[in-house]
Structure formats: C-alpha cells, structure tokens
Amino acid sequence: MRDMWTMTHFKSIEELNEVQRQKIVEIFFESSSKKDFTNEVEAFSFFYKWTVYYFSAKYPGESFLYNGVNGNPLGYLSGTDNSLKAQPYFDQINTCYSIFEEEFKRFPAHFHINVAAEARGNRIGSQLIQRYTDHLRHKNISGVHIVTAANARNRDFYRQNGFIHEVEKTCRKVPLVFMGKIL
DSSP, rough: OOOOOOOEEEEEEGSSSSSHHHHHHHHHHHHSSOOOSSHHHHHHHHHHHHHHHHHHHSSOOOEEEEEEEOOOOOEEEEESHHHHHHHHHHHHHOGGGGGGGGGEEEEEEEEHHHHHHHHSSSSHHEEEEEEEEHHHHTTTTTTTEEEEEETTTTTHHHHHOOOOOEEEEEEEEEEEEEEEEEE
C-alpha cells in the first residue's frame, strides 16, 4: 500500500501554491500563544517577523511541509543549520535568543514546528523532525536544538524524539529550556 502523505522541502514560501501558503498561515496562528491582534496588518507583521528567516529566499533558512491526503498541509517545520549565523537577525526580534549561545557550537541547528490541531497525535511532528534531522546529518551538522518554556507540555514530545540535553535559564522572568539532540 502506498503512503497517503508527502513531504515537501522548500527554501521560500513562494515555491508553494496558494492553498499551501494559506494553510501554513492558519497553522502558525492556531499554534501561536499570541492570539489577539488589533488588525490584519498587525497579525501579518507578527507572522512575518517570526517566519521570514525561514520562509524567504534571502535568508538561509529552510522548511519542510507535511502534506496529508489530497495534498492538504497538516504541519510544517522551519529551521536553520547555523544558529550563530542567524543570531544577528533573531537578536533584533528576541532579546532572549542569545542566552543559550554557548550551546550553539554543539547543537548548531534549530527549528520551529507547528502541526494543525486536528492532526496532532498522529506522529506528524515526529516525522517532520526525523526528515529534518536526516537532512541535517546529510549536511554533516553535529546537532540540533529547540528552545521552549520550561513548563511547556511539549517537553516530553521532544524527549521522545531524542532531545535529551537540557539546560534551563530565565530570561525576562520567563523560565526557558534549551533541548539539544546530537546527530
């Protein structure tokens, strides 16, 4: 029996069709902790600020889109293989980005992952991580990391996917955890 899903690797969101782009935006906002915006311009600016590094051809980020039956996007992973190179951009938008800088040599890559609510619990996130880590291994990248809130429910998910190196720090009174995986 053939698989009913596909994975698309892209460097720029412009490579995707309009339905795929719209679904990425929907999944982004569905997964975001920020829900209230004064208008569409503010919402778009928020989306752009957090995704341009991965979704624009002018930056070195790259992404993977998980397409379900009929090509319907169910989740995506966006990352970069060089967090130190990304640091100047992210330091401008996130004053907490550099607090784990000493970990970037051992775990140089990082990513963000979002899965549609209706598709969670079906190992889509794990499949996206596996595809991305395989891609990083092919590029001889030594490790990958994520940063999340110390009390986030997703920590067990990342542990189950091999992110066992953990360092906790606080930034602006928010406890954060760096979770790394050797590749």
